[in-house]
Amino acid sequence: MSAALLERPTSSDLGALAARLFNEVAERSADVEGVSRPAFSAVETETLQFLLDFARSEGLAAHWDAGRNVVFSLPEHERAERYILVGSHVDSVPRGGNFDGLAGVLAGLMCLVRARRGGVRFAQPVKVIAMRGEESAWFGPCYIGSKALLGVLSEKELVARHKGDGRTLDTHMEAVGIDMTSVRASEPLLDREAVTAYLEVHIEQGPVLIERNLPAAVVSGIRGNFRYKKISCFGEAGHSGAVPLAYRHDPVLAMAELLNGLDVAWHDHVAQGEDLVVTSGMVSTDREKHALSRIPESVEFSLDIRSQDAGMLQTMHDLVRRHAERIERERNVRFDFGDVLWTKPALCSGQIIAGLTRSAEALGLESAVVPSGGGHDAAVFSEAGIPTGMIFIRNRNGSHNPHEAMEIGDFEIATSILYEFLITPQKSGSNKQRKPVPC
């Protein structure tokens, strides 16, 4: 790289640098296919160490924090009392893609490198955090690293067992060098009053930016959800040819009627501008007994309903139960819903959404605000009352698989929006969250 470029780096020089870092991390964590960076593992530690060494080679400050995450900053901001925190995670799902999580960490790091090389001052101190353990694939609980930072990792989560070796999360966290006393006592490892805002860049995990031909977008919030892992519907078995309509108690058609009712409501709500997605990802009759010519006596299915609007989730939940009761009466079947799991929506700060939108517009980009269907560490910071913002990067083929495909040019655009935001004085922060924005 020429001396001139070193003095005044453009975002494009940093794109090439980021591409090299993405490749090096991928090589270090390569699996049979894709990458595997397990939560609270040696590979995760090595990835963090690699990033720490890189940051120091750029003249940045970098240190391990109490959660054994790595925190980066300009040297003059290492001891800042109040700061904007930019972060994401370095772990991946097994045989996952390289960009989920890592892109957000490198976006923050590239902003620090750009400011350091160019001698640019941020509007207020900025710290970048590369976190551990966001993915639920290894232990079950998600957002482990950020929950530990904010003192909200539960006892139940700490005894969750690793999918491979069966040892507890607590044991694994201790093994990477975390002093677990505070974590077990639900004491925050981070002074949340010091964090004026939390910002996260992340690849989009859905097709919206591809469909809308946008390289990046500001995120309005993270959808909450309610989930039934296993709903059973019981009817009556019989011969497919011999039992006339009047005597049928078919659980599959009962389930289909319920799902169709939810589908109709979904279309209506979306037409009215509401944010809602409905999925039944697992559906099966009993494999031991099912046959082409047999009316099954039962069917099992899952239900995953998400929205940025907590009221919408409640409305849909009421609808599920109301429809089910009617269908039970009309078809003489019985639904057993089992356990339901609720996750509250996490909304981004209206002021940060507006600030990021202004930053995108200042760069001559078309601004767009989209919801996040997947969960992110940002949800934990938002839940803790810290004003939160997110930027999505266009990404093909979803995430959590080796085929996720982010273009480095799109990464550069998202990083430029973040950089523009960080060097621009923002109006004073507030914890106020704005009303959900329909998708």
Ligand SMILES: [Zn+2]
């Ligand atoms: Zn992620």
